[in-house]
Amino acid sequence: MIINKSIKPAQGRLGVLVVGVGGAVSTTLITGVLTIRKGFKKPVGSITQMATMRMQDGEEKRIKDIVPLAELDDIVFGGWDLFPENAYDAALYAEVLKEKDLNLVKDELQSISPMTAAFDHNFAKRLNGTHVKQCATRWDMVEQLREDIRSFKVANHCDRVVVLWAASTEIYLPMSEEHMTLAALEKAMKENNTAVIAPSMCYAYAAIAEGAPFVMGAPNLCVDIPAMWEFAKQMNVPIAGKDFKSGQTLMKTVLAPMFKTRMLGVSGWFSTNILGNRDGEVLDQPENFKTKEVSKLSVIDNILEPEKFPDLYGDVYHKVRINYYPPRKDNKEAWDNIDIFGWMGYPMEIKVNFLCRDSILAAPIALDLVLFSDLAHRAGMCGIQTWLSFFCKSPMHDLEHQPVHDLFTQWRMVKETIRNMVGETAPSYLD
Numbered sequence: 001m002i003i004n005k006s007i008k009p010a011q012g013r014l015g016v017l018v019v020g021v022g023g024a025v026s027t028t029l030i031t032g033v034l035t036i037r038k039g040f041k042k043p044v045g046s047i048t049q050m051a052t053m054r055m056q057d058g059e060e061k062r063i064k065d066i067v068p069l070a071e072l073d074d075i076v077f078g079g080w081d082l083f084p085e086n087a088y089d090a091a092l093y094a095e096v097l098k099e100k101d102l103n104l105v106k107d108e109l110q111s112i113s114p115m116t117a118a119f120d121h122n123f124a125k126r127l128n129g130t131h132v133k134q135c136a137t138r139w140d141m142v143e144q145l146r147e148d149i150r151s152f153k154v155a156n157h158c159d160r161v162v163v164l165w166a167a168s169t170e171i172y173l174p175m176s177e178e179h180m181t182l183a184a185l186e187k188a189m190k191e192n193n194t195a196v197i198a199p200s201m202c203y204a205y206a207a208i209a210e211g212a213p214f215v216m217g218a219p220n221l222c223v224d225i226p227a228m229w230e231f232a233k234q235m236n237v238p239i240a241g242k243d244f245k246s247g248q249t250l251m252k253t254v255l256a257p258m259f260k261t262r263m264l265g266v267s268g269w270f271s272t273n274i275l276g277n278r279d280g281e282v283l284d285q286p287e288n289f290k291t292k293e294v295s296k297l298s299v300i301d302n303i304l305e306p307e308k309f310p311d312l313y314g315d316v317y318h319k320v321r322i323n324y325y326p327p328r329k330d331n332k333e334a335w336d337n338i339d340i341f342g343w344m345g346y347p348m349e350i351k352v353n354f355l356c357r358d359s360i361l362a363a364p365i366a367l368d369l370v371l372f373s374d375l376a377h378r379a380g381m382c383g384i385q386t387w388l389s390f391f392c393k394s395p396m397h398d399l400e401h402q403p404v405h406d407l408f409t410q411w412r413m414v415k416e417t418i419r420n421m422v423g424e425t426a427p428s429y430l431d
């Protein structure tokens with residue numbers, strides 16, 4: 001392994017505290033990691049566990065042999081949820097994985113019980129769990145979460161902790177002046193301004209305050225505000241997100257670059273899907289769907305650049321729909337109809353029908369975001385980790401920069417960052 005002396009080694013145990021630890025993505029992530037480390041399954045879909053890249057001299061190496069990532073054996077899971085079931089019972093409820101697969105690690109799953117959630121019903125009206133903290137103010141919420149992180153770390157002998165949001169999507173929250181500076185954010189928390197301080201912000205603040213990288217797997221505003229960027233830099237903590245790029249958007253960020261590279265025009269893109277899990281139920285609430293819609297809509301314009309190519313992309317009709325349909329549970333079905341045009345403006349149509357498994361796609365992304373954020377922390381990186389845009393539907397970026405959505409450009413960003421960490425440059429021929 002090539003080790004840059006400035007990257008601290010991944011020594012000791014890594015606590016992974018998951019917000020929404022009883023959810024479909026979380027229980028699929030945890031069961032996957034536990035079964036993989038026992039040798040029962042392979043880490044399919046995980047970049048940190050399986051991907052390779054070329055080094056300066058042309059040699060191809062596994063990423064995990066280039067940079068010192070935490071071993072799966074060293075991970076300890078915990079987290080919060082507003083339903084009290086342990087991870088085994090929660091996974092049975094989620095119905096993503098077969099019981100026979102859960103039984104491979106039943107004891108370990110049963111030993112993971114959620115801490116009480118920091119929750120406000122106004123931010124997810126479809127959820128009615130009772131395993132919830134009593135908090136006088138949002139600041140009190142932060143203090144309780146900080147105490148949870150500290151106690152977990154001590155009780156589980158962890159050297160480091162990463163906090164991962166894999167909880168429900170909160171209602172749409174526009175950015176306001178309370179989010180612009182750390183001082184304003186803290187003031188709003190202390191004054192208990194519940195209209196502008198989402199519970200997710202309290203988790204993010206608590207994580208950063210405890211020196212733990214924070215990963216945002218949903219599209220919530222949360223850590224994507226100048227106040228949190230400021231705090232993350234001040235505390236030297238990496239933050240990453242938002243919204244796992246798992247299915248339909250993954251396809252979009254592959255197909256749209258192809259249209260642009262071939263200079264084919266696009267006149268419309270209609271995306272719809274049916275989904276029957278708890279995530280689908282929460283997103284059935286218009287205020288919660290709005291958060292997701294904003295996250296999904298920006299992708300195409302960003303890649304196609306209509307201002308640069310008005311003849312090709314100046315008039316794209318883009319629509320995204322998510323329909324809650326209980327019989328499908330986690331097995332989402334997505335349809336895309338793409339109206340394109342070619343030589344002399346002649347129209348053509350592309351239909352994509354993706355019968356995916358939402359949490360099967362999202363779990364390795366969550367694992368990679370956690371392990372790379374921990375790596376970034378040990379490499380002395382802090383603030384927004386734009387190189388992790390590869391994993392996100394709505395990549396975080398500061399006010400001066402545009403997000404990058406093209407999957408292949410994003411992949412180059414991952415490789416570039418890893419090369420920089422170990423003092424290498426790209427090979428001179430095809431990367």
Ligand SMILES: NC(=O)c1ccc[n+]([C@@H]2O[C@H](COP(=O)([O-])OP(=O)(O)OC[C@H]3O[C@@H](n4cnc5c(N)ncnc54)[C@H](O)[C@@H]3O)[C@@H](O)[C@H]2O)c1
Nearest residue numbers: 020023024025081117167168169218244246278279358362
């Ligand atoms: N599955 C995917 O492909 C995918 C892709 C992108 C984003 N996401 C996002 O990931 C998140 C999780 O998805 P899921 O399918 O696992 O959903 P889920 O509904 O199965 O799980 C979410 C869990 O979060 C818990 N929760 C909600 N608010 C909480 C809070 N304040 N504190 C603690 N726990 C809380 C809920 O009780 C639930 O157990 C969602 O926001 C979803 O939009 C999922």
